[in-house]
Amino acid sequence: MIKKLASCWRRYSQVILGGGLFLLIVLMAVFAPLIATHDPGAYAMREALQEPGPAHLCGTDAFGRDVFSRIVYGARISLTIALAVLVVCGALGTVLGLLSGYYRWAEATIMRLMDGLMAFPSILLALVILTVFGSGIQNIILALSISYLPRVVRTIRGAVISVKEYEHVEAARAMGASDARIIFKYILPLCVSPLIIRLTLIMALTVLSESSLTFLGVGLSPEIPSWGNILSEGRQYITTSPYLITLPGLAIVLAVLSLNTLGDGLRDLLDPRLK
Amino acid sequence: MLNYTVRRLISSIPVLLIVAVMVFTLIHMIPGNPAAVMLGSDATQEEVDALTQKLGLDQPVPTQLVRWFGGMLRGDMGDSIYYDRPVTQVLSERLEPTFLIVAYAILVALAIGVPLGVLAAVNHNGLLDKLCMILSMVGISCPAFWLGLNLVILFAVQRNIFPSVGYLPLAEGGLLSALYYITLPSFALGLQRSASIARVTRSSMLDVLNNDYVRTARAKGLGEFRVIAKHTLKNAMNPILTQVGMSLAQLVGGAVVIETIFNIPGLGLLAFDSLKRRDYPMIQGHILFVALAYILINLVIDLLYKVFDPRVDYH
Amino acid sequence: MKEPNIVLEARDLNVDFHNPDRTVKIVNNVSFSIARGETLGIVGESGCGKSMTSLAVMGLVPKPGKATGQVLLEGTDLLGLPGKELRKIRGNRISMIFQEPMTSLNPVFTVGDQLMEVFRLHQNASKAEAREKAIEALRMVNIAMPEQRFGEYPHQLSGGMRQRVMIAMALSCDPQVLIADEPTTALDVTIQAQILELMKDLKERLGTAIMLITHDLGVVSQVCSRVVILYCGQVIEEAPVEEIFGDPLHPYTRGLLRSLPAIGRREKLYVIPGSVPGARDFPTGCVFHPRCERACGRCREEAPPFFDRGGGHRCKCWLYDTGEGGLTHG
Numbered sequence: 018m019i020k021k022l023a024s025c026w027r028r029y030s031q032v033i034l035g036g037g038l039f040l041l042i043v044l045m046a047v048f049a050p051l052i053a054t055h056d057p058g059a060y061a062m063r064e065a066l067q068e069p070g071p072a073h074l075c076g077t078d079a080f081g082r083d084v085f086s087r088i089v090y091g092a093r094i095s096l097t098i099a100l101a102v103l104v105v106c107g108a109l110g111t112v113l114g115l116l117s118g119y120y121r122w123a124e125a126t127i128m129r130l131m132d133g134l135m136a137f138p139s140i141l142l143a144l145v146i147l148t149v150f151g152s153g154i155q156n157i158i159l160a161l162s163i164s165y166l167p168r169v170v171r172t173i174r175g176a177v178i179s180v181k182e183y184e185h186v187e188a189a190r191a192m193g194a195s196d197a198r199i200i201f202k203y204i205l206p207l208c209v210s211p212l213i214i215r216l217t218l219i220m221a222l223t224v225l226s227e228s229s230l231t232f233l234g235v236g237l238s239p240e241i242p243s244w245g246n247i248l249s250e251g252r253q254y255i256t257t258s259p260y261l262i263t264l265p266g267l268a269i270v271l272a273v274l275s276l277n278t279l280g281d282g283l284r285d286l287l288d289p290r291l292k
Numbered sequence: 293m294l295n296y297t298v299r300r301l302i303s304s305i306p307v308l309l310i311v312a313v314m315v316f317t318l319i320h321m322i323p324g325n326p327a328a329v330m331l332g333s334d335a336t337q338e339e340v341d342a343l344t345q346k347l348g349l350d351q352p353v354p355t356q357l358v359r360w361f362g363g364m365l366r367g368d369m370g371d372s373i374y375y376d377r378p379v380t381q382v383l384s385e386r387l388e389p390t391f392l393i394v395a396y397a398i399l400v401a402l403a404i405g406v407p408l409g410v411l412a413a414v415n416h417n418g419l420l421d422k423l424c425m426i427l428s429m430v431g432i433s434c435p436a437f438w439l440g441l442n443l444v445i446l447f448a449v450q451r452n453i454f455p456s457v458g459y460l461p462l463a464e465g466g467l468l469s470a471l472y473y474i475t476l477p478s479f480a481l482g483l484q485r486s487a488s489i490a491r492v493t494r495s496s497m498l499d500v501l502n503n504d505y506v507r508t509a510r511a512k513g514l515g516e517f518r519v520i521a522k523h524t525l526k527n528a529m530n531p532i533l534t535q536v537g538m539s540l541a542q543l544v545g546g547a548v549v550i551e552t553i554f555n556i557p558g559l560g561l562l563a564f565d566s567l568k569r570r571d572y573p574m575i576q577g578h579i580l581f582v583a584l585a586y587i588l589i590n591l592v593i594d595l596l597y598k599v600f601d602p603r604v605d606y607h
Numbered sequence: 608m609k610e611p612n613i614v615l616e617a618r619d620l621n622v623d624f625h626n627p628d629r630t631v632k633i634v635n636n637v638s639f640s641i642a643r644g645e646t647l648g649i650v651g652e653s654g655c656g657k658s659m660t661s662l663a664v665m666g667l668v669p670k671p672g673k674a675t676g677q678v679l680l681e682g683t684d685l686l687g688l689p690g691k692e693l694r695k696i697r698g699n700r701i702s703m704i705f706q707e708p709m710t711s712l713n714p715v716f717t718v719g720d721q722l723m724e725v726f727r728l729h730q731n732a733s734k735a736e737a738r739e740k741a742i743e744a745l746r747m748v749n750i751a752m753p754e755q756r757f758g759e760y761p762h763q764l765s766g767g768m769r770q771r772v773m774i775a776m777a778l779s780c781d782p783q784v785l786i787a788d789e790p791t792t793a794l795d796v797t798i799q800a801q802i803l804e805l806m807k808d809l810k811e812r813l814g815t816a817i818m819l820i821t822h823d824l825g826v827v828s829q830v831c832s833r834v835v836i837l838y839c840g841q842v843i844e845e846a847p848v849e850e851i852f853g854d855p856l857h858p859y860t861r862g863l864l865r866s867l868p869a870i871g872r873r874e875k876l877y878v879i880p881g882s883v884p885g886a887r888d889f890p891t892g893c894v895f896h897p898r899c900e901r902a903c904g905r906c907r908e909e910a911p912p913f914f915d916r917g918g919g920h921r922c923k924c925w926l927y928d929t930g931e932g933g934l935t936h937g
Binding site: 503504505507508509510511512513514515516522523526527600601602603 | 665667690691694695696697698699702703705707710711712713714715716724725728729760762773776
């Protein structure tokens with residue numbers, strides 16, 4: 018029994034640890050009003066720039082706002098954006114990936130476009146898109162979705178190309194199944210696990226990039242209490258109150274770490290070839 | 293090999309073209325007249341018209357595209373609006389700090405990542421392996437800008453060892469002082485990159501360690517250190533090289549954030565400022581330059597494979 | 608039967624693999640000895656532990672395996688030596704060539720580089736000396752144009768040539784013992800013959816004792832003087848080569864010989880029923896009993912000891928129990 022548990026743990030430890038941590042962060046975001054000790058937007062100038070302590074777990078910022086509560090609420094924003102990018106990027110990437118993997122005519126166009134996108138470092142591409150369209154939650158979702166699109170397309174295309182040669186697909190084709198039926202019934206299901214792995218890692222990247230962009234002042238407008246904004250505001254006080262940098266940053270690291278660990282664990286589990 | 297290089301360069305032209313068209317289209321999607329945006333709200337209509345004409349923005353978009361291409365073929369990327377000088381000239385002036393930071397960062401990444409990865413692979417599944425992997429997982433998960441800020445707190449605020457902002461060009465202070473100024477930003481980028489290099493090194497080493505020739509090396513009586521340092525590391529180099537290439541490409545563009553934080557007048561800061569200033573020719577030029585760098589880095593990496601593995605054949 | 612000119616002797620050699628769940632015994636109390644200039648064949652099907660035996664002799668058992676017992680090279684126990692001392696012996700006084708010449712040479716270094724390494728390591732040769740000696744070694748194994756081959760990479764050589772390089776490397780320090788693990792298995796038949804001829808020739812010239820690991824009885828008949836038959840990690844029969852072919856005792860050995868194709872014989876080849884069990888489930892009693900046509904109750908219950916038939920011929924099988932009790936040794 019213990020042996021079984023131990024071997025189970027060896028196999029799933031990454032998924033359990035990463036997934037568990039991520040779940041905690043999600044719960045924190047969902048139940049933010051219950052967890053936050055203060056109103057994240059409440060100014061209290063008299064309590065400005067207090068060091069972390071029992072009254073304020075992570076201290077207070079220059080306006081006396083409770084940093085811990087702001088971090089808790091900040092999770093809502095980061096996770097919303099990460100989830101939205103997951104959906105947009107996942108849906109668009111899957112369609113393009115299926116097309117380029119299945120149809121030769123689509124391959125050249127789509128892959129050239131993706132090559133072009135790949136030649137931009139993703140943060141730069143997002144920066145340009147945000148400058149063109151302006152900052153804001155929707156635009157940051159759009160910008161990051163476009164930046165990470167090539168990765169999803171390549172993943173799906175790779176999977177489709179290998180799956181296409183499988184016998185059950187050949188058999189379906191021989192029996193006169195329509196392309197749509199082959200794609201959705203026979204090919205798509207086999208692309209799911211690489212897609213899940215890829216999207217988990219993209220969520221991690223999204224949290225990272227969103228905070229960087231916001232920190233630069235092009236992502237989200239300053240009134241939104243996102244992690245990047247908390248850091249960006251704290252930067253002025255780096256000499257006197259370094260906790261304003263270190264602690265909110267840890268929230269980002271933990272969120273990204275949980276997703277990376279989960280993605281890595283899923284890869285080991287679902288795709289032993291890549292180990 | 294020369295043949296291969298030429299073929300690769302030719303085949304990269306379509307990618308460059310696509311990038312150029314994308315950039316161009318993106319810039320032209322900006323609502324309103326870019327000239328008006330550039331000049332700000334208190335410009336007169338005449339000034340706006342003059343700039344519109346100067347930039348050729350009164351022409352139809354396809355004409356503008358063709359013109360811009362024509363210019364590029366002659367090595368002319370247009371003039372920066374803000375600096376009122378050729379884009380290529382401004383770019384080349386800003387190249388130095390970025391180049392140094394990227395090189396410094398990649399050296400830091402290799403110096404930390406490779407030994408860590410080797411150590412992990414040699415102790416496969418052991419405590420040290422687990423520790424290295426956890427460390428690198430945390431490293432991958434750290435935003436570079438946050439690492440940079442923490443380094444500033446540690447080494448510039450609490451102890452006054454390194455400067456927290458600024459840059460002293462080579463021409464003014466020589467290499468050492470230039471490196472001194474960019475130490476913190478380079479370590480911030482390098483530490484983060486070292487994590488992925490450690491992971492690649494580990495998995496590549498694990499592949500190589502199972503090979504028969506490693507057993508042969510041991511059977512010859514070589515010590516474990518020489519077995520690892522000579523008979524496996526060189527064999528494990530190519531995946532590491534690939535990772536270095538990807539890191540370099542990301543660093544050239546990713547320098548934006550770190551240069552902004554440390555206020556280093558490199559390409560990244562230039563791009564960021566140009567975006568704020570709506571200096572579109574400058575941005576177009578910068579992005580094309582980065583794309584070109586990406587292509588060249590990939591080519592150089594591909595050519596380097598042969599150095600580590602004589603079996604690589606360029607056909 | 609300790610003879611004065613024994614160079615290598617294994618006594619009760621065991622190799623165990625320790626997993627968290629259980630311990631697997633790959634090599635079980637194997638003993639054998641090789642005299643100066645002799646060629647000993649170690650024969651068995653794949654999975655019988657013959658490669659692990661050779662790695663144990665070299666002290667190269669991979670983790671998490673562990674070798675216990677004794678391996679005596681001219682009286683020194685190699686298993687007891689500290690790593691540093693052992694490394695001085697490896698590649699110098701005892702060396703090894705492997706089955707796959709394709710993968711046994713490091714692809715990213717030149718042939719010369721890999722050869723020179725041995726001289727630099729064991730003979731403190733200068734670069735120039737090592738180069739001289741390396742080219743000489745290539746010449747010794749009949750490689751044409753050794754100066755040119757010296758600068759080439761393994762992938763530029765043919766399989767036979769690579770194995771010659773491996774042999775040159777192994778013999779470069781004039782070792783007392785050469786362990787050859789399936790040295791010809793991966794080669795074409797004609798190349799095989801050449802390599803065997805070369806090994807025989809060099810053995811006579813240099814007086815090296817050879818421990819030849821193989822599954823191929825044909826190879827054994829050509830080069831070996833004595834044979835040890837391994838099954839499930841145990842020695843089940845040992846005899847001079849003429850006796851093995853002329854008067855095999857163990858049913859397994861007989862089976863092996865009957866399954867050899869012979870020219871001019873057209874009847875169906877004999878196949879030993881069943882297959883070699885995995886190391887995790889070696890049978891109790893006599894390890895061969897599940898596949899043995901002559902197994903009786905005792906074979907299932909009790910492992911047979913060695914029964915000595917004289918003339919260096921001994922065998923682990925109850926069929927030869929003469930009632931006076933076997934030699935339990937080894």
